[in-house]
Amino acid sequence: MAGRTRLLLVLTAAIVTVGIAAAVGYRAFETEKAPAGSTVASLGIGGPINLVAASGARFTSADLEGKPHAIFFGFTHCPNVCPTTLSDLTLDLDDLGPLADRLKVLFVSVDPERDTPQIMKDYLSAFDPRIIGLTGTPTEIAAIAKDYHVFYEKVPTADGDYTMNHTAGVYLMNAKGEFTGTISFEEERDVQIAKLKRLANG
Amino acid sequence: MFGSLVSLRRAALGLAALALLSISAETASAHDFKAGAITIDHPWSRATPPGASVGGGYLTITNDGDTPDRLVSATISAADRAEIHEMAVKDGVMTMRPVPDGVAVPAHGSVTFSPGGYHLMFVKLAKPLVKGEKIAGTLTFEKAGTVAVEFDVDAIGATPKEDHSGHGGNAMPGMNMSQ
Numbered sequence A: 001m002a003g004r005t006r007l008l009l010v011l012t013a014a015i016v017t018v019g020i021a022a023a024v025g026y027r028a029f030e031t032e033k034a035p036a037g038s039t040v041a042s043l044g045i046g047g048p049i050n051l052v053a054a055s056g057a058r059f060t061s062a063d064l065e066g067k068p069h070a071i072f073f074g075f076t077h078c079p080n081v082c083p084t085t086l087s088d089l090t091l092d093l094d095d096l097g098p099l100a101d102r103l104k105v106l107f108v109s110v111d112p113e114r115d116t117p118q119i120m121k122d123y124l125s126a127f128d129p130r131i132i133g134l135t136g137t138p139t140e141i142a143a144i145a146k147d148y149h150v151f152y153e154k155v156p157t158a159d160g161d162y163t164m165n166h167t168a169g170v171y172l173m174n175a176k177g178e179f180t181g182t183i184s185f186e187e188e189r190d191v192q193i194a195k196l197k198r199l200a201n202g
Numbered sequence B: 001m002f003g004s005l006v007s008l009r010r011a012a013l014g015l016a017a018l019a020l021l022s023i024s025a026e027t028a029s030a031h032d033f034k035a036g037a038i039t040i041d042h043p044w045s046r047a048t049p050p051g052a053s054v055g056g057g058y059l060t061i062t063n064d065g066d067t068p069d070r071l072v073s074a075t076i077s078a079a080d081r082a083e084i085h086e087m088a089v090k091d092g093v094m095t096m097r098p099v100p101d102g103v104a105v106p107a108h109g110s111v112t113f114s115p116g117g118y119h120l121m122f123v124k125l126a127k128p129l130v131k132g133e134k135i136a137g138t139l140t141f142e143k144a145g146t147v148a149v150e151f152d153v154d155a156i157g158a159t160p161k162e163d164h165s166g167h168g169g170n171a172m173p174g175m176n177m178s179q
Helices: A002-033 A082-101 A119-125 A139-149 A189-199 B002-029
Strands: A048-055 A058-060 A068-074 A104-109 A129-137 A154-155 A162-167 A170-173 A181-182 B030-034 B038-046 B054-062 B069-076 B077-092 B093-098 B104-106 B111-114 B120-123 B134-141 B145-154
Touching: A048 A139, A068 A082, A068 A162, A082 A104, A082 A129, A082 A189, A104 A119, A104 A139, A119 A129, A154 B093, A170 A189, A181 A189, A189 B054, B030 B145, B038 B134, B054 B069, B054 B077, B054 B104, B054 B145, B104 B111, B111 B120
Parallel strands: A068 A104, A104 A129, B038 B145
Antiparallel strands: A048 A058, A048 A129, A068 A170, A154 A162, A162 B093, A170 A181, B030 B038, B038 B054, B054 B111, B054 B120, B069 B077, B069 B104, B069 B134, B077 B093, B077 B120, B134 B145
């Protein structure tokens, strides 16, 4: 009977869908469970840090105090990705509570020509004071961008001005300075917090 | 019998009145601007951190007419100029592209300017944009001409609203409205 065939089809479709969902869910869960840094650290992302903090002082890897770090590359003339990410990180740090003190959060300018330490300082005053703003000479920025596999380029706009294309997303680095994963742009906040918690707990 | 009919009529009238009320409430809170066949719904922006030189402008343009139109330029009182840009995140890289020829608005169609796509970029802000402010600007269309609008400034990390009521007082910095 047509009705029965249809019912059977619907049932089969439902079972297949549930099966696929379960498989995908299990896979996602397995990925989540993977110990930080065990499989992806070999990508060679990361390197020594030697830049200028918003305070004007040098900031090097030693200033990480052996803690894991979350590092994000952007620029202050950035209308969307950078303020949104910094705003998210501000809320994330708040939600982490005392755990937040077990990691460092860095914001590195890919526009060192315009982003002086003072501009970085003013800009970051709108966000969590634990976010460390870093800039440097164009050569220093090129070096750290290469180490972190970060892409950036100038895009000319009207009147000889420019904006930047750049890698979005936050890189998560463990206490040994090894890459363990990323927080992608506009990822759900509870996922961001879970990732940062895992990073902080090392 | 008659009584129940009367009360039914009363109930219907009451419902109609309620519906009217909710319509007028909707109109009162809406944040629309019109020029010919073009309607601009809820122009908004985000507060900017101190010293930031740029801001973004977001809105929805609807064309109720039978002919396509095109947003060709914009101005903003709070900055030197407003440019039309398109942003995209591709393979983890944020890319920004000026759109000097403007954006087409198809006949009986609409275009949304949002933080993740087409947007207005306010260049050389005179001062930071502050949440709660209204910023005057203009949008110029090829056919509908120039229309004056006001951008509502929302929080730094505010996300686009699902509804069109236009008053985003509930958005917190970084709040993800999709949750």
